[in-house]
Amino acid sequence: MNRLLKIFMDICLLRAGPQHLPASRFLLTLTLVMHAALGVVFALFTLPLPQALVAAAIGTALLVGVVQALLLVHGKAERVQQTATALAGSEILLGLLALLPTAWFYTVESNDARVLPSLLSLLAIVWSVVVTVHIFRAALQVSQGMALLFALGYTIMAYSVLGLVV
Numbered sequence: 001m002n003r004l005l006k007i008f009m010d011i012c013l014l015r016a017g018p019q020h021l022p023a024s025r026f027l028l029t030l031t032l033v034m035h036a037a038l039g040v041v042f043a044l045f046t047l048p049l050p051q052a053l054v055a056a057a058i059g060t061a062l063l064v065g066v067v068q069a070l071l072l073v074h075g076k077a078e079r080v081q082q083t084a085t086a087l088a089g090s091e092i093l094l095g096l097l098a099l100l101p102t103a104w105f106y107t108v109e110s111n112d113a114r115v116l117p118s119l120l121s122l123l124a125i126v127w128s129v130v131v132t133v134h135i136f137r138a139a140l141q142v143s144q145g146m147a148l149l150f151a152l153g154y155t156i157m158a159y160s161v162l163g164l165v166v
Helices: 002-012 025-043 049-073 077-107 112-140 144-165
Strands: none
Touching: 002 077, 002 112, 025 049, 025 077, 049 077, 049 112, 049 144, 077 112, 112 144
16 A cells, blocks of 8 residues: 555656556545545535535546546547546545645635635645646657646636536
8 A cells, every 4th residue: 555655646746657556446446436535525615515425526527537538539548547546546645735725724714814725725736737737648648738738628627517516
């Protein structure tokens, strides 16, 4: 387990890619369940439990759908398990780091006191996009620019779809 955690940390630090993870259905399922659970935790800051469950399920399904679609279109369907695992695992680690500033943001009442947690949350989002670019570039074997377009598209789509649903 420590070896897997190190790989996920290395992915978040741009030192490893999805190809360094085992192609494991069990690991994919585990990371997707943890991704959805963390999604519920974040959604509970602003939503009641039933809506938080729906939002988290949609967010995780969107992750899988986007990864699968991108890899199928690029003829690399055999990389779906590792890529989805890498993306879910990195989002879990970065989400855990963003949990404290998010909780801080929602517990203070003054707008002035929300500046620092807002900036920290924004930093986590930006780093998440950087990591997603890294994962997509490695999995799809595309240029950094194309990977950036895919990562921004995925991020914007995720926020837009969740905004419509909840």
